[in-house]
Amino acid sequence: MRSSQGLLQLIGKVSYKRTILHNFKFINIAYNSQRRNYASEAETTAEIHKKVPTKVFNYTYDTYPHLKRNPNFKELSPSDIKFFQSILSSNEIIIDNGNNQDDLLPYNIDWMKKYRGKSRLVAKPKTTEQIAKLVKYCNENKLAIVPQGGNTGLVGGGVPLFDEIIISTNNLNKIRDFDHISGTLVCDAGCILEVLDNYLAERGYMVPLDLGAKGSCHIGGNVATNAGGLRLLRYGSLHGNVLGLEVVLPDGTILENLSTLRKDNTGYDLKQLFIGSEGTLGIITGVSILTPRRPKSVNVAVFCLNSFQNVQEAFNISKGELAEILSAFEFWDINALRMVKHHLFQGTNLPLEDKYPFYVLVETSGSNKEHNEEKLHNFMEILMTKGVVEDGVVAQDNTQIQNLWLMREGIPEAGSKSGSVYKYDLSIPLPVFYNIVEDMGNRLKDAGIFGKDKPVTDVFGYGHVGDGNIHLNIVAKSYSPEITKLIEPYVYEWTAKYKGSVSAEHGLGLMKADCIGYSKSQKMISIMKQIKQTIDPNGIMNPYKFIL
Amino acid sequence: MRSSQGLLQLIGKVSYKRTILHNFKFINIAYNSQRRNYASEAETTAEIHKKVPTKVFNYTYDTYPHLKRNPNFKELSPSDIKFFQSILSSNEIIIDNGNNQDDLLPYNIDWMKKYRGKSRLVAKPKTTEQIAKLVKYCNENKLAIVPQGGNTGLVGGGVPLFDEIIISTNNLNKIRDFDHISGTLVCDAGCILEVLDNYLAERGYMVPLDLGAKGSCHIGGNVATNAGGLRLLRYGSLHGNVLGLEVVLPDGTILENLSTLRKDNTGYDLKQLFIGSEGTLGIITGVSILTPRRPKSVNVAVFCLNSFQNVQEAFNISKGELAEILSAFEFWDINALRMVKHHLFQGTNLPLEDKYPFYVLVETSGSNKEHNEEKLHNFMEILMTKGVVEDGVVAQDNTQIQNLWLMREGIPEAGSKSGSVYKYDLSIPLPVFYNIVEDMGNRLKDAGIFGKDKPVTDVFGYGHVGDGNIHLNIVAKSYSPEITKLIEPYVYEWTAKYKGSVSAEHGLGLMKADCIGYSKSQKMISIMKQIKQTIDPNGIMNPYKFIL
Incomplete structure (x- = not known):
């Protein structure tokens, strides 16, 4: 059957106006093909460490002086430290001794360097039993805790605000079991997403979750924040894929529910409460997850479009023609x-001209290369016949696939190189999906602060059309209360008006702890608070965050 | 490309020993092609009504005298009835007047005629607001409630045990909204599953859920019991597909969360608690669900196999070769x-010989007929090359597809025609999946009660291999405490030993209200009870069931 090259040629012959697909070459591209290295939504704590400037930035509580430490929490004492040392070996604990701030720092700050806490103790246990003992002690002594995974969060949920004790899952990184027939994987919460995916790749399976931070983030953190990412469109959310969890509850009990069953209707599905609870109900220490077979063939195409209505139409056609792949x-x-062109593709040729208002990346994954390519061809033919797309490219090998992905995944990195970026992660119904970007741009222009040589230099949008999830980004020369006031709560009110969600896949964390009311009713918030009170009566688990 | 007929011929030419597929004709089959009419796991309440014998069976509380009415619940008084009449019009309410037992009966008994309650009032409101008022009143007056959907349950969860008031969703049956781009459907809880599927079929979509009772069951009941069924293997569970719920809580508050968003990380995902809560936390009145595109092409094949190991091997191969379809x-x-042959295919030719120990039905669904058939052909060729299957048939048109499904879906009906059936719905890890059927057979033989002219006449197993879900059935001449004692708790202990679930897709209901301990820890049960207490402090919602 046809090769990708053949597909391009075939389409090239179709003589619709403006529909000849650009048969580009990826020459001299500034990035290599290791997609994960450039999907820099995150870095490892070690990498953060290296880059921390000598003069570190302010503590979060100094930046936001309205945030006050809860006086009910005990401060760390020598006897507390002694207890921690009795449970952890010396390489499993970092204690503030007055001279080792650099050792604590990578755990006290987030990767964006936006939030900085002042924890004096980092525990890095190797076993669930150790965590259970530590948490029990903390609960009895009212010592507040921040559970921390790969520390790749964007909303300040994984770092302390004051002196909370950090319990890191860094050393909790064993794969416990894999069943090659059912595809169920059971592992420690601290396993790095990419490590799991590589392990599964060798066995013909894959993690049903992919995101920029895969090289650093922990599966436990993914579950705790209900991470979305790039594969959700196909494989669904973690609420459907996680089969079981092991959780250390705030009282130190180990909730053992590492089920590998696809069906289990015995009682309320408690594990669902922990998926997306952002560490406020306990520490996830083990995960059981259903993994799909790894597709044998992957294709990627990028198209240029003249309107967001055409983006919607292309999505609609893709669901019919590409369907299961x-x-x-x-x-x-x-x-x-x-912005990506300026910061990441300088001195190289962009595979597409930067003159169309919208760009779309479509990926297909399936078990039969020829079938997939034929479906993709049919899809593209319909797009062009209907005049839905203006131009496009199809990757012809794995390197080109990685490079096309780079145009999408390089956006956060390019953004961070452009200035101080206000980031909003919103779910918005498709009919008004892109309007928020236009409305926000107009609002900032009307206020006279958006334009060349103005405080705000760029407003742009990108994201997961298939999931109704847009990332609204506003680039400023520097963060300022004046700009913030023009953006917030406007962006949240706008989202609430259209029944969207003010937190699609990134979580509430510290950044949006007071924003849940835009997306949930007071009754729902009240039930959530009752559940928190039931499971964590002392409120020691990740305080100040999630729901205030 | 090849037609199904061509596939058969092609395979027929392959000269492996015993691998020539049986090119059957479906002549004179006793059933027509309307699969839903014969998937008789359920009947409508009207149908039940018609069939109720003049002399009805015992009340459940007479059969199980250890079950006692909770004296905290108020008995229905004339003033209560007056209140109900003030909210409901005369055709929305059935009240016991001493002479109308026949009107109440279909709501008081389950379709298996195993459970019978003695409710004196059936409310059939048309709106969520009516339900909210009724529930608020019941809560304030401590009147117990049973929420009832299509009354197709198998575990006595949807019928009263004593005099609980029945709130039926029969009249709550409007489709509220459908978005043809995102595929999100929002509807009343009382919509019948098949009605929804037909509505979606006209729009190129389908419900991601299919089960025998589709012609009677309500989507609200499906969600409340976390129904599994035949499409779970492909589309996943309701925990992944339900996007939002509207629920009347026990205090009469309406929890409005009919989100149509795929991603919404704002707080604990409360809707998950209601999915599978079996009416114990509130009454689901509205459902928002993500629906997939309807496949353009469906194929079905049935194979004969010589061992359960080969069944597992065939499943493994299907995941690789059929993959996304x-x-x-x-x-x-x-x-x-x-049993199916004896009761349902008498006087006709079975499409397969009844001499192999195991049979497997494989269905493929996809967007491209030729691609699907080619994949199915490759799959079958591998099965035969490896000697995994002994014989097989492929449906050549829709009628044959329906008839092949009948061999699988007719099993419950054939069972019920064979005698009194003890039914167990278990999740069991694949390696020991079928052992429970063999072990149970041997146990009953060893006890001298299983065989021709013995109390137990048959033991058989069937189910969803793809989901690890087996239905163990034991046919007796009549139910007896002696037989029950030999089966229970043995079957539950056996399941617990292999870390299975004693309730895979049918729920706990009344039948297994004291069995959750076999699959969940005391700590988990304790948290569940706290959640129940938080949301339903008076315990009025579906008492005596689920978790005791």
Whole structure:
């Protein structure tokens, strides 16, 4: 059957106006093909450490002086330290001795260097039993705790605000079991997502979750924050894929529910409460997850479109034509593309011209290469016949696949190189999906602060069309209360008006701890608080965050 | 490309020993092609009504005298009835007047005629607001409630045990909204599953849930019991597909969370608690669900196999070869087949010989007929090359597809025609999946009660291999405490030993209200009870069931 090259040629012959697909070459591209290295939504704590400037930034509580330490929590005493040392070996604990701030720092700050806490003790236990003992002690002594995974969060949920004790899952990194027939994987919470995916790749399976931070983030953190990412469109959310959890509850009890069963209707599905609870109900120490077979063939195409209505139409057609092999449908706007071009593709040729308002990346994954390519061809033919797309490229090998993905995944990195970025992670119904970007741009222009040589230099949008999830980014020369006031709560009110979610896949964390009311009713919040009170009566688990 | 007929011929030419597929004709089959009419796990309340014998069976509390009415619940008084009449019009309420037992009966008994309650009032409101008022009143007056959907349950969860008031969702049956791009459907809880599926079929979509009772069961009941069924293998569980719920809580508050968003990380995912809560936390009145595109092409094949190891091997191969188009992998054993043959195929030709120990039905669904058939062909060729299957048939048109499904879906009906059936719905890890059927057979033989002219006449197994879910059935001449004692708690202990679930997809209901301890720890049960206490402090919602 046809090769990708053949597909391009075939389409090239179709003589619709403006529909000849650009048969590009990826020459001299500034990045290599290791996609994960450039999907820099996150770095490892070690990498953060290296880059921490000598003069570190302010403590979060200094930046936000309205945040007050809860006086009910005990401060760390020598006897507490003694207890921790009785449970942990010397390489499993970092204690503030007055001279080792650099050792504590990577755990006290987030990767964006936006939040900084002042914890004096980092525990890195190797076993669930150790964690259970530590948590029990903390609960009895009212010592507050921050559970921390790969520390790749974007909302300040994984770092302390004051002197909370950090319990890191860094050393909890064993794969416990894998069943090659059912595809169920059971592992420690501290396993790095990419390590798991590589392990599964050798066995013909994959993690049903993929995100920029895969090289650093922990599966436990993914579950605790209900991470979304690039494969959700195809494989669904963690609420469907996680089969069981092992959790250390705030009283130190180990909740053992590492089920490997697809069906289990015995009682309320408690594990669901912990998925997306952001460490406020306990510490996830083990995960059982259903993994799908790894597709044998992957194709990627990027298209240029003239309107967001056409983006919607292309998505609609992809659901019919690509159907069971559609694995991603991502979009970005021209401002995002120009920024990526400027910061990441300088001195190289962009595979697409930066003159169309919208760009879409479509990925297909399936078990039969020929079938997949034929479906993709049919899909593209319909797009062009209907005049839905203006131009496009199809990757012809794995390197080109990685490079096309880079245009999408390089956006956060390009953004951070452009200035101080206000990031909003929103779920918005498709009919008004892109309007928030336009409305926000107009609002900032009307206020006279957006434009060349103005405080705000760029407003752009990108994200997961297939999931109704947009990332609104506002680039400023520097963060300022004036700009913030123009953006918030406007962006949240706008989202609430259209029944969207103010936190799609990133969580509430510290950043949006007071924002849940925009997306949930007072009754729901009240029930959530009762559940928190039931499971964590002393409130020691990740305080000040999630729901205030 | 090849037609199904061509596939058969092609395979027929392959000269492996015993691998020539049986090119059957479905002539004079006793059933027509309307699969839903014969998937008789359930009947409508009207149908039940018609069939209720003049002399009805015992009340459940007479059969199980250890079950006692909770004296904290108020008995229905004339003033209560007056209140109900003030909210409901005369055709929305059935009140016991001493002479209308026949009107109440269909709501007081389950379809298996195993459980019978003595409710004196059935409310059939048309709106969520009516339900909210009724529930608020019941809560303030401590009147117990049973929420009832299509009354198709198998574990006595949807009928009263004593005099609980029945709140039926029969009249709550409007489709509220459907978005043809995202595929999100929002509807009343009382919509019948098949009605929804037909509605979606006209729009190119389908419900990601299919089960025998589809012609009667309500989507709200499906969600409340976390129904599994035949499409779970492909589309996952309701925990992944339900996007939002509207629920009347026990205090009469309406929890409005009919989100149509795929991603929403704002707080604990409360809706998950209601999925599978069996009416013990509130009454689900509205459902928002993500629906997939309807496949354009469906194929079905049935194979004969010589061992359960081969069943596992065939499943493994199907995951690799059929991959994204695999939509069902069902199995049954020779005893189930012989029973179906005896009761449902008498005077007709079975499409397969009843001499192999195991049978497997494989369904594929996809967007491209030729691609699907080619994949199915490759799959079958591997099965035969490796000697995994002994014989097989492939449906050549929709009627044959329906008839092949009938061999699987007719099993419950054939069972009920054979005698009194003890039914167990278990999740069991694949390596020991079928052992429970053999072990149970041997146990009953060893006790001298299983065999021709013995109290137990048959033991058989069937179910969803793809989900690790087996239905163990034991046919007796009549139910007896002696037989029950030999089966229970043995079957539950056996399941617990292998870390299975004593309730895979049917729920706990009344039947297994004291069995959750076999699958969940005391700590988990304790948290569940706290959640119940938090949300339903008076315990009025579906008492005596689920978790005791």
